[in-house]
Amino acid sequence: MYHQMHCLNSFRRLFNSVHPRNVSRSNSEHKTKHAMHCLAYLRQMVLCSADTTLEPAFAAQDTDGRKTQAAYGSGVTHQCRDWVQVREYAEGNYGLWEDEATDFVTSEISVAE
Numbered sequence: 001m002y003h004q005m006h007c008l009n010s011f012r013r014l015f016n017s018v019h020p021r022n023v024s025r026s027n028s029e030h031k032t033k034h035a036m037h038c039l040a041y042l043r044q045m046v047l048c049s050a051d052t053t054l055e056p057a058f059a060a061q062d063t064d065g066r067k068t069q070a071a072y073g074s075g076v077t078h079q080c081r082d083w084v085q086v087r088e089y090a091e092g093n094y095g096l097w098e099d100e101a102t103d104f105v106t107s108e109i110s111v112a113e
Contacts (some may be wrong), residue, residue, distance in 0.1 A: 003055055003073050004046045012039050053078045 019032060053076060060070035 003071055005043065006050075008043050008046065012036075015039070030053060049081070051078050 014036065055071040055073045055076050057069040057071045060068050062068045
């Protein structure tokens with residue numbers, strides 16, 4: 001989970017560093033707010049489905065040349081949720097929310113395909 005949070009934070013910091021601060025009220029501002037919302041939502045999902053699998057660390061150097069520890073997460077077995085069960089649940093309950101889905105260009109279920 002900590003590695004996932006680190007990666008999300010890296011995206012957030014990069015996004016903030018390249019995004020102009022003087023965006024006018026426009027479609028661009030809406031897209032920026034939406035992207036920040038999505039990062040916050042992904043953060044919440046990482047925290048809610050925390051995986052406590054340990055990822056072995058190794059010695060590395062940071063950008064200033066100082067010694068640090070890093071982890072790739074590759075080659076480590078994680079316990080994932082059964083996507084087929086999640087999909088079946090979403091499809092089975094979609095009818096309950098169909099009226100509210102009219103605001104979307106496509107249903108959220110089809111986006112996940």
